[in-house]
Amino acid sequence: MTVPVLRFAPSSNGPLHLGHAYSALLNFSMAQAEEGRFLLRIEDIDIARCSRYLEEGIYRDLSWLGIEWEEPVRRQSEHFDDYAEALQNLIDAEIVYPSFMTRGEVRAYISDCEAKGVPWPRDPEDAPLFPPVDRQRSTAERRRRMAEGEPFAWRIDMAAACSHAGRNLAWEESGSGSKGETGLVIAQPELWGDVVIARRDLPASYHLAVVVDDALQGITHVVRGRDLFQVTAVHRLLQELLGLPVPRYHHHALILDASGRKLSKSQGDTSIAALRAAGAEPRDIARMVGLGIP
Structure with missing residues (x-):
């Protein structure tokens, strides 16, 4: 048992x-x-x-x-080495890419699109999804800009990652989400777009670190606030991509x-x-x- x-x-x-x-x-x-x-x-x-x-x-x-x-x-x-190893596995699988756009450039890009009448998609927390500009850069340009020391973040290529992981992502929920979800919950990581996984000076974002930590510590039950219910979809995706065990989840009410x-x-x-x-x-x-x- x-x-x-x-x-x-x-x-x-x-x-x-x-x-x-x-x-x-x-x-x-x-x-x-x-x-x-x-x-x-x-x-x-x-x-x-x-x-x-x-x-x-x-x-x-x-x-x-x-x-x-x-x-x-x-x-x-x-434990930075643990996160760096996980990140390297994602890099080797070609499902993450270096992102160079500044916050100002992102805002300007989205504003320009919306000014042209193009509604911009948003994530479950109502933040605009990251533009496709960096994802579409050539390998040569990426390497050049990285070699020149330009600041960047590692972002997951959500479309490639979801294709790699398959369509059967879900988790067992014993608490409740924003709509009272319990039981088997179907994960929809694509709703979050190309989220940040790590930065040049830090080997992991919260999303990557938490799934690595839970796996290495043998966590069987993740009990945390309801504000993290939706983003569990991203965590399930990373668990699948990295071959990590899947704990049960319980998202409790907030104070x-x-x-x-x-x-x-x-x-x-x-x-x-x-x-x-x-x-x-x-x-x-x-x-x-x-x-x-x-």
Whole structure:
């Protein structure tokens, strides 16, 4: 019988808030209920924004909440070679390409098309899809621009990747998506267009790093916020392309503020540390996020 393995994977770029507490407590309680393992992963691949100081704060908050995890903690910044190997496999399969267009060039290209009456397609988060310009460049031009040191990102050639992976992409969902989807969910990665997989100075984007991490850590159940439900299609595509195991998914409800907005580090939403300093107890946090843990 396979032992369930769950994980909580925060980024060390800010303090934990109530939304993080809910996800961490839910993962931990589900692992305990299934007599499984609970792992902690620090997603610090963005070394410019992440810090050890903030990481230590994560450990303090989780310990205070009564959460225990296995050691050692996986820190993404210590595993760049794993992501570089996965990226090279995608490069060798010719399903990624270097993208040189700046944000300004992308905006100008799309604006020009829309000015001509061409409606521009958008992804599930309502962001415009990436233009085909870089995908259509010749191999010679790509090599020249890379050799000259021009900044670029690696993007997945979504059409080629979907053709390579086949049409039977799906995942088992025990939570719910934006429309209440449960059970077998058909993945539609093509809706996201040519997403960024890595950058010249970083061997992986979130999408690539998370599927590699989950596979190497043996994660069997991915329990995370509903805001990541749609993009799971991209993760399923990468798992298929890289020959990685497919965990079960559970996308839980989000903790919202009074205006209905998702809590965010960047917006300075009240941190767990601040609530603790104000006199809150761990059981208060559990009640605040609706778990009712005694």
